[in-house]
Amino acid sequence: MVITRYDLSRSELAELLEGEPNYRITQVWEGLHGQHRDPADLTNVPKPLRSAIEELLPAALTPVRETASDNGSTVKQLWQLGDGYLIESVLMHYRDRSTVCVSSQAGCAMACSFCATGQIGFDRHLTTGEIVEQVVRASQRSGNKRVSNVVFMGMGEPLANFDNVWPAVERIHDDLGIGARKITISTVGVIPGIEQLSRKHLPVSLAVSLHSANDKVRNSIAPINRTYPLRKLAEALQSYKRAKNRRISLEWAMMAGVNDTENAARELAAFAQPLNAHINLIPLNPTPGYTNPGSDTESINWFQEILESFGVNATVRSNRGTDIDAACGQLRAEHRVKLSKRPKV
Numbered sequence: 001m002v003i004t005r006y007d008l009s010r011s012e013l014a015e016l017l018e019g020e021p022n023y024r025i026t027q028v029w030e031g032l033h034g035q036h037r038d039p040a041d042l043t044n045v046p047k048p049l050r051s052a053i054e055e056l057l058p059a060a061l062t063p064v065r066e067t068a069s070d071n072g073s074t075v076k077q078l079w080q081l082g083d084g085y086l087i088e089s090v091l092m093h094y095r096d097r098s099t100v101c102v103s104s105q106a107g108c109a110m111a112c113s114f115c116a117t118g119q120i121g122f123d124r125h126l127t128t129g130e131i132v133e134q135v136v137r138a139s140q141r142s143g144n145k146r147v148s149n150v151v152f153m154g155m156g157e158p159l160a161n162f163d164n165v166w167p168a169v170e171r172i173h174d175d176l177g178i179g180a181r182k183i184t185i186s187t188v189g190v191i192p193g194i195e196q197l198s199r200k201h202l203p204v205s206l207a208v209s210l211h212s213a214n215d216k217v218r219n220s221i222a223p224i225n226r227t228y229p230l231r232k233l234a235e236a237l238q239s240y241k242r243a244k245n246r247r248i249s250l251e252w253a254m255m256a257g258v259n260d261t262e263n264a265a266r267e268l269a270a271f272a273q274p275l276n277a278h279i280n281l282i283p284l285n286p287t288p289g290y291t292n293p294g295s296d297t298e299s300i301n302w303f304q305e306i307l308e309s310f311g312v313n314a315t316v317r318s319n320r321g322t323d324i325d326a327a328c329g330q331l332r333a334e335h336r337v338k339l340s341k342r343p344k345v
């Protein structure tokens with residue numbers, strides 16, 4: 001695999017640029033990370049060094065296309081990786097923050113039936129550099145509105161790629177300067193990953209895509225539940241909570257007749273209460289491979305009220321970028337087109 005611009009640690013960069021004084025390494029490191037600059041724009045560094053960096057450290061992401069919606073406040077970026085795979089990230093501006101939603105894998109192996117990425121299958125893990133660069137590129141695009149939050153809710157299952165995701169989290173925190181609490185890892189419930197996360201010191205936020213608190217239903221919509229069933233997941237989340245003392249949020253995409261009934265709410269409340277978890281209800285976004293309709297607004301509001309009556313906090317997540325296939329679960333990066341175009345490596 002080719003080493004790309006954001007793959008290296010600072011000491012590896014110093015090694016690569018052997019012979020350069022320490023202050024130069026700092027200038028380069030700061031320029032690339034703190035100021036999100038391309039090597040060509042490192043104007044405080046001599047030109048030959050700039051060119052050398054450009055050659056030694058190619059960008060991991062080549063822009064393919066950008067689409068905007070919500071009056072420009074949601075921007076989806078489509079990237080091509082060095083070996084031809086396509087991934088997407090989504091930049092969302094809110095009144096009080098700007099969030100980038102990054103991908104952790106090309107495709108996904110979790111096969112959740114209602115998720116567009118799950119429907120296309122798994123291609124490969126992203127490298128640390130490919131993940132970090134998504135945040136840098138979004139920051140460049142974002143301009144004055146500093147990217148303040150990073151959510152691992154794009155393509156892929158971050159906790160199935162822990163070895164590359166965690167160094168990316170550290171880089172995003174230490175070098176790009178984004179607070180740990182403003183970095184959210186979202187998982188469908190990969191228990192070994194949750195255990196690894198609970199041993200890390202950075203207090204990142206954890207979201208769990210639950211969608212059903214009934215094993216039979218969950219097995220059918222999120223097949224990973226057959227490997228990591230609800231009882232085991234609950235135990236893992238309890239020990240995560242004990243270790244980190246952080247509130248967990250549970251994601252629940254609302255599917256008509258599947259998980260929006262009174263019984264489903266009761267099961268969810270029973271799962272959420274001992275964890276003191278917060279629930280995010282997500283209106284289901286349409287995807288090509290799932291025909292069951294999403295719950296209508298009335299049912300979502302009703303479901304929220306029932307949860308509240310059971311003493312559980314729930315909010316309805318506002319949807320962004322549905323019209324440009326940028327909303328939760330809609331990222332698929334024109335997978336089919338890509339396969340035929342992918343160059344041999």
Ligand code: SAH
Nearest residue numbers: 115153157186187188209251284285328329
């Ligand atoms: N694999 C990780 C992160 C990616 S998905 C995870 O499962 O958490 C990001 C969020 O979008 C998850 O909560 C996921 O369940 C949700 N999602 C997937 N498909 C969706 C859809 N069609 N409509 C609404 N949300 C969806």
